[in-house]
Amino acid sequence: MTKWDRPERFRRGRAITAFGAALAITLAPMQPAFAFQQEQTPVYRDAARPVADRVEDLLSRMTLEEKVGQMQGLWENKGDVQTPEGDFSPERASAAFPHGLGQISRPSDMRGVDPTTNGAAGVTEGAVNRDGRQTVEYINAAQRWALEETRLGIPLIFHEESLHGYTARGATSFPQSIALASTWDPELITQVFNVASREMRARGVHLTLAPVVDVARDPRWGRIEETYGEDPHLVSEIGLAAIRGYQGDTLPLAEDRVFVTLKHMTGHGEPENGINVGPAQISERVLREVFFPPFERAVRELPVRSIMASYNEIDGLPSHANRWLLHDVLREEWGYDGLIVSDYFAIREMVTRHQMFADIQDATVRAMDAGIDIELPDGEGFVHLPELVAEGRISEAQIDDAVRRILTMKFEAGLFENPYADPDTADALTATPDAIALARQVAGRAITLLKNDDQTLPLRADGLGRLAVLGTHAVDTPIGGYSDIPRHVVSVLEGLEAEAESGGFEVVYSEGVRLTESREWAADEVNLVDPAVNARLIEEAVAVARQSDVIVMVLGENEQLSREAWAENHLGDRADLQLVGQQMDLARAIFALNKPTIVLLLNGRPLAVGELVEQADALIQGWYLGQETGNAVADVLFGRVNPGGKLPVTIPRSVGQLPVFYNHKPTARRGYLFDETSPLFPFGYGLSYTSFQMSAPRLTNPTIRVGEAAQVQVDVTNTGPVAGDEVVQIYVRDDHASITRPVLELKAFERVTLQPGETRTVTLDLSPEALSLWNLDMERVVEPGTFTIHAGPNSVDLQSATLTVR
Template sequence: MPVALAKAAYLDATLPIADRVVDLLGRMTLEEKAAQMACVWNEKVDKLLGPDGGFSPERAAEHFGHGEGLGQVGRPGDAHGGASPAEFAKLTNDIQRYFLENSRLGIPVLFHDECLHGLVARDATSFAQPIGLAAAFNPELVRRVYEITARESRACGVHQALAPVVDVARDPRWGRVEETFGEDPHLVAELGVAAVRGFQGDREVGAADRVICTLKHFAAHGQPESGNNCAPVSVSERHLRETFLHPFERAIREGGAMSVMASYNEIDGVPSHASRWLLQTVLREEWDFDGTVVSDYYAIRELWDRPDLYGHHVAANREEAAALAIRAGVNIELPEPDCYTVVADLVRDGAVAEAEIDELVGKLLAHKFQLGLFENPYVEPEHAKTVVGCEEHAAVALESARQVITLLKNDGGVLPLDTGKVRTVAVIGPNAHRTVLGGYSGVPKEFVTVFDGLRAAFGAEAEVLYAEGCQITIGGGWFEDEVVPSNAEEDRRLIAEAVELAKRADLVVLVVGGNEQTSREAWMANHLGDRTDLDMVGRQDELVDALHGVGKPIVSLLFNGRPLAVNNLAEKSAALLECWYLGQAAGTAVADVLLGRHNPGGKLPITIPRSVGHLPAYYNHRPSARRGYLFDEVTPLYPFGYGLSYTTFELGALTLDDESIAVGESTQLRVTVTNTGQRAGAQVVQLYIRDLVSSVTRPVRELKGFQRVELEPNQSQEVVFPITADRLAFWNLDKQFVVEPGDFELFVGFDCGASQSQRLSVLPSLSN
């Protein structure tokens, strides 16, 4: 950096960030501004790295020797098969040093990475998938998970996490359900706020253990037409606001989220990346959002046309696509230079005003100042080696996995297992002895399979046997584009082996469900993950039938990224547990639950339907939506909020501090919950509200509060739910968010079928 810049105002850390941004923008050329709106990801292999995966000054000089700088580098740790934490940190340091020393103004680069359930990197701690974390109904746990993820990310030099996903998942055919916190907007919002606070603290991103988080995907990505990823979303503005925008608004207003990723899909014919109403009117003007909007990968190009995939065709070329995204307010194009390479030309041609570019770039620069990158641009590789995947973080991964496991059936109290009576256990199934982490996963230091976890837990007390039983797909890896069905002949050979093994055992632990190929993000035509049915893939039900014929008790575990219609499995299992994807400690957590060392307390964050024909199956439907079916039940297989325990709980009477309040006033609902069983355990007390008469139809009930309570036997605790205006309000006939006077029914229970209720009357405001 030239000596003349040493006293530049933008380098003075004592000045307000707004002043530093203005000073720096005033010094930048149009090309330097455009460079801040660019990122490299896969291209870094050729433009920044050498053959050994390390930084190459020669290649950097070849591609970035003009001195204009670069805005971001994407996913730095994924080059050449994944760097160790120390190598990861050294690489980000080397790249950062080059741009600080070789760009005209010394503007640092920002590194972003995927952090869905842990940093996607080698040795990083891998937690349960978000759909699993949601089953814990525990915002404090979620905050802790993402606090650790932020710490490990920042130690490696990452500044921005492309997480959390606060999409509301309304169609389980969609392959990205595993990335979400489920089907309910209140639950998603509560956990979304917790995740933001874990990543950012109180926007303390200048600290050495915090990162900027990025809310995904804005908006309505979770209800794509036909369950196809990126498909149009056909919902009204009212539905959009009350279901899909709600978690984003709360994560921004309450959590202080600093970045948002626009979604691939279109709403009412307008792709999100071109929607001024969505990204300007709602996000910035209504919600006062002052952060950055990043594009989803290649999505600006899709406004025009993306070869071999699709195009929205609201732009005729790269220039028009860029102009649409700029006017909508997309600050930076991810992941590679493409449409925004024409930014400077658009300004020179008068298609875009330079003031528009200044507005977008200014917010990108503000983030770099907030992160403290001008003062503290580097990290310590030795620290990264110490903190990433450390024992302290592994302990949280285990605890989170325990809290995720959800007991759906336990006939005859077969669980927890009596180690004095069980001498031989057959662990069978395609997910029994393989790594199952789900999508956007790093490579943790170790993964404990169910077989290994049970073998270690039983020790010398029982013989633990293993058989694969059948395969789901060949390979089954998330990155394997082609999905190859399992071989029928080979599967039936494996089933026969499993049957013989089961005959030798006192008990069968059956581990089935899905794999990383059968539920995943469909990002290209040759990499699909959405489905037309919800049955278990392959010959897993044949395996169930064959094992049931042996006559031994079957304890079944589901590992999967989406709800599966497991009617046959549920009927033929003595016990059934939903595990989703539990992270690196899966087998240890399962063993702790099966042997009674931990009492399961998970609850379903999404409905499990009886079949794909029962969709949509979410619980908070309108009154006319579930009238019945010819020849079938209309009810779900297992409802939202459901989950059993090894102990029993009872609720006392509901009491309202005030049974009548005026519009704008608040009250509190109180209930005492008691552990009436013989074991300590956790219960999630859930509050649902229904507006009995309203100007537009309202859901039959909506989750508006929950509290996870840990109780010893015979212990009681009072749970207090605030009944505030925001819990009673809705978007009325005139699309105003208001509380309408009238009667409300307040339901409290242990799932969405809660029957204990209390009526609240809301009177017109006295001021009216």
């Protein structure tokens, strides 16, 4: 046996543009005169000096109160630094934060201005957040205060949400995370977050609270839409691609990039009862095999500078109080040297929700000891740090360590040289034609075809006559949580009407069923529409459909039905996975007409839709597809885009099957009385308008030594009439081991595009890590023995070969 070796750490670099240098010279006279009377250019102001030297010089000049100021954010009380109209007020900021401030959260929102807005990162009816110019003007004013009105002139970090595009007014909205994962296309995901980072940095934002690299193993959980699915390898690959898109592979940060914050460390994706923030009943072994890998790979492979702890507890310890998790594993084992930030209000919640501490001071001490560097969104607990130092409960050395990491990020972002954004270009760099085209392309590649009887799809415009489009989602397009309002969302009806105009057929629409009285993500109360109202709408929809040749029914969820549950009065998790409201009543009435019927699902979580599978002629899983929903759906329905998406999660037959993830242990699927253990659709599943033939996997060397890599080759042929995409998926099974192993584990994949008749040999590597396990001593090792190497288009239809490790 050989232990897994840690890869070499990253080297830090330093770079400064001529523009940045000129700006640094311009800014120098703006500093308070009294700050630098004894020296002309302090080391921390010298861009030619190494970052570490600048950090130590600045740290040595700071008072305890100034250090603590850097460890706090501002959002809930943003009104303290604003005028009643929402403009940044230097006078109020100096009164509220005389020793400076570290971060300001969500500068694009109107927190502190309109109480109905609540500053939530979601579509709030009637709320109008700042546009690009207004955001830049706000940020520049705050930055000018930090540089000119605080003693040492330490610039601010501004952070925002950008789960599937920058969560700001007018920014490009891409498909939701679970849909992005359905592309199985890391290179495309990098392009998506390149656009998001460009739009954020254009408005003066330096840090995003994304990506979410939680592995999600319970579809009842309302936040599953924010994740990249149930498999640690897929989540890792898509997560790494997102990080590269946001901030690149190296530091310092480029002028059009933003730092990421990986979240949430960890176990967040399998809460007890599927309820957000519930305890994660997860062993250390499962943590290391399933939930740690996306975080560990990111930390080891890329220069990550910010990680957010999770709300949940593991083995009796909330993550914000778990030193083993945040220090022993994250820092000592993995060598992480970036920031660890609290989730919003999480330190408070160790008092109020976990009921672990008597007061915020006790919770703060424990959070500091665990390794939290910054409290978000505000310094509710960390404001007490000076008194806790005076009492001897926290050392100033602990604070110095945190502030070093904070200052390092600010220097690596180039904020001391280039702190401002340009209000004249912010809107021009947002939702550009290339960004909109990319949003359409990604949505098309995310769409997953689950059923297509008798080649119902693609539709042909010639001879179509009349196309009925049914369902409220066909007009009122859900785009998912952590969204603002894009400049324009193309509805399914718009997309199909445009198709009809060029194709010479007629489109007719009927609402069919309304789901909730509001789609407001941030609203606490969720009310279903009166069934009597829906009964009338269903009658109208049947009348419309009866006079049509083909029916497209758009069903699913909206932003209220699958969302983050952040309080007892703001829920988003569900106890069942059926379609909500009277949607199945509509579907049954339409199926009774015996007309060709296509069902499109726009939803955030996997839904148990067995009856739809039985009755529909074609079934499409769309998830939330972003602002280009309608165009992408039209592209797929009419064959301009051949669907090639694959499921990043298993879809169960019923909630009673949960947990239903594919990489289960051998004893987990013995059987049920009167029901099946097989899922409705397996992980990795997705059809195409063409057909493919995939060979059994070939090993270039069927016998290797411990510590060596293996190479797998698979031939894929497009045996159908049109070009299309297939995803070659490689799974590993350790046949016999010192501990029980999953029946399958995804270890490699590649999406390929093939022309009709084309054959391609796909070569994929299996690293020693892909063959490793955590042994009885909790050491990562590769054990000698045989491994079954599976290849196929999903996690069920597989062929195999045997690899021997000596």
